[in-house]
Amino acid sequence: MLNISSWNLRSWVNMIVLVLLALVPVLVSWSGNEFYLDIATRLVILAMAAVTLNLILGYGGMISFGHAGFLGIGAYAVGIPVYHEIYDGFLHFPIAIIGSATFALITGMICLRTKGVHFIMITMAFSQMVFYGFVSIEDYGGDDGLVIEARSEFGGLFDMENNTTLYYFCFICLLATIYIVRRVVNSRFGMVIQGAKGNERRLQSLGFNTYRYQLACYVLAGAICGFAGALLGNFTSFISPEMMDWSRSGELIFMVVLGGTATLFGPLLGTTAFLLLEEYLPHVIDLVYKGGGVYWQLYFGIILILVVLYMKGGINGFLSRREGSK
């Protein structure tokens, strides 16, 4: 992969995005606008969630409409201990991973018995249950959400309260996630997952228990997404059930599709494009038509429809076609 002469347009764009992300804190200190670091941190964390969603949705063909539920579980795994004045990150993150993995295992066992649109609906149902579950817990803020007073502590190893440190920690985690997904996808396990997406019966007749493979994949994605949720809780210092609403899961799906499903860097590109649109579309509209920025969601919706209708394969697919026509 490091043989530059063989790089295509896609690799270049991916590399540019990664380099820019690596340089964000430098750019931020240069511009003096700390808010860019906020955007970048949110981007990196959500990209991590999108990468895990892509593993099941893109490679595995399991269209989960409840992935935001894992993000929420992870974030509450930080919020609840901190509420009880337990600040140890070596506790928060394992709780996040184990909690979301357990949830993925239990719900996955049920969800994976269904196919197609039923799978979409049942994953949504389970995340709505978690949503209402947290709404119902008065002690942890209920519908109002929970302010996370302090960030996870890592016993002097590094200081998450420092925004730049937190950012780099998230960034490294994102790279690690992409690496893990790459290894998984290219392994025999990954071949079975991808094969099951195309023709499940054939794989079963070859003696593979596709259900078990898919379940393992679902749990892996859920666990890493829970980890991302713990980062999100640390970053936003606030968690509310709203963060796992079905519309949030819909946004995650959009990020994956926008970038290109079943591609390694697609979710990152998609998340980048999504957040930049969300952040700057209102300003751009305001420049063209003063006061129109409030209605940015109209244009966002239109873009969404156009992407689905005319941009097959998302940004990554577009880049590939550009190469093809070269």
Added chain:
Amino acid sequence: MDTTLLAAQLINGLQLGILLFLLASGLSLIFGIMDFVNLAHGSLYMVGAFFCATITDWTDSFIIGALLAIPATAVIGFLVEIIVVRKLYQRDHLDHVLATFGLILVFDTTTQMIWGPDGLVVPLPAWLDTRVTLFSDIVLPTYRIAIIGVGLAVAAGLWLLVSKTRLGMRIRAGASNRDMIGALGVDINLLFTLVFALGAVLAGLAGMMIAPITEASVGMGNGIIIVAFVVIVIGGIGSIKGAFAAAMIVGLIDTMGRSYLDSLFKLFMSNQNAETSAPAISAMLIYILMAAILAFRPQGLFPPKGR
């Protein structure tokens, strides 16, 4: 247990179920025949309510407002089908979910641009704004009874349409075997457009009927559409009968949960906790029901035959 209260709540649950049925039946037809997941179905519910509110305002008559809003909503349904939805039938569910998610944003924002953030009030005519007394001590608003009446009439009409007419035959054929209707030489495009518009009208009708109770407001369809999806999954996708049964079940569960769950919770929780968690848990009940149905009967309660 207070039987008057129970009876009143049963009727309230029935009324909610009727509204859910109107939404879910259209959704289920569209889903069953075109295999199309339409998240934006709730937007048509909103559009119906806003049309009805506006025309009621112009004409000072809720009845005229509702009667004129029905064809107006159908037109919107036609347009949406022709401009966007038609291009999506050949795509997978993922694309449906995303594109119609985009449609929701378009509808909500456009509605706010046209009508502003204020909701629109729909005044009832005096003869509907009264009370009826049932079984000597249950006092209910006449209008809620009217909703139930209209809903049952529409359900009956829909049943007649689907089971007794040519169009209905094609719809049934489509719901149980999509490839067959093409072989029968039916103009599929036209059939699909008609079904989509029919669904839009049913959703719009539900919106119109709820508007005098609540109001026409931006995004009013987004919460209820997810519940409507739960209904069709429980009932069996493509089945009108299933949609009806499931809508009643869900309507009753929701209302009964809101009515009795907090008293139940108070038996083993502090008052404050019971009061805050009861509404959330009662909202959760229908998802639990749906997950259970899917786990044990993946095709729903009444799957269309031949699937």
Added chain:
Amino acid sequence: MKKSLIGLVSAVALLATPAVAADKVKIGFVTTITTPAGAMGRDMVDGANIALKHINNMMGGKQVDFIVEDDGFKPEIGKQKTDKLVKQDKVDFVTGYIWSHVLLASRKSALANDTFMISANAGPSPVAGKLCHKNFFSSSWQNDQNPMATGEVMNKDGIKKAYLMAPNYAAGKNMTAGVARTFKGEIVGKDLTKWGKDMQLDFSAELAKAKAAGAEAIAIFYPGPAGPAFIKQFDQAGLGSSMKLYTMFTVDALALQRLQKANLKGVLGSYNTMFWAPDLDNAVNKKFVADFKAKTGRYPTHYAAQSYDAIMLIKSGVDAVNGDLDNKDGIRAGMKKANFPSVRGKFRYGNNHFPIQDFHLRQVKADANGDWFVSYVSTVTKDHQDTYASKCKMK
């Protein structure tokens, strides 16, 4: 690809623009512009703009830069917008905040950055008590205050059995607690209903419960679009004959516009309590209400009035230091005096920076043009201070 490239380029371009240290007073305003609650946010922005017009957009000899952000009725978005205002726009003050849960989520973002935060509506109990902060001020009230006044009115009316209803969020819980604190009769039932973007608007089940519980009165807190919906259904169910309806922050100019349109005459003559009324007799209020009506063609709500006061409060702070925005102590001391022309008349600040103020009984009447509005009747409690002030460690 093009899109993402343009995005990247524009991001880099924006990064390249260095932050200009403008010599202006920067005020960020976080409120709800979209969703059905958007009408409340619009009223707040209109109220603030009237204030800015009255002061010629100047504070302490400096121009005011007024930036409005939409919280979308979600705590998380409200917090993000507060972060943006504080870190990117580098505002000196953030204000607005309709919703208690949005305020609670956002407060740290502003206060940890040494930015003044002025709530122009929400007054959740923690912020008045143990989370009170030297740089936090309220231009409205603490959530429990008005309900406590309502509880007193219910006592005076001889109500023995009451039912309470409110949305299930921070303010709803405060409001019901507030009524319970002063109401001497029995509370026979309470419902907290789903809130947020897809709030519950059909209350048939709850109304049936209230009736079955044998309540003589029902006290509700439903701000925004839920209020008119509730009152309509209360009327449609014919409960007015057996149950008295008490409202808190529910019957305001926005609700009355809708109720009048629905021709719900039942609400005419009904009472509620508030710290302010559009016809409260003082010169500042008269000018505010007249200008607001001239500009928008409708009566202002209390949201607009509080936003007007928020701007005036900020001005009093900035004026006290002659525009030296780095002198935070001076600004704070200036604001603490509550020495500005308030639409509610004279009031002072408690140790927790919440107003110690009067609460009035108001009645819904039709004005000379036939428009419905809430009119001042009498003063229920004088110099009322919230109960959480004692839990605040500030002096």
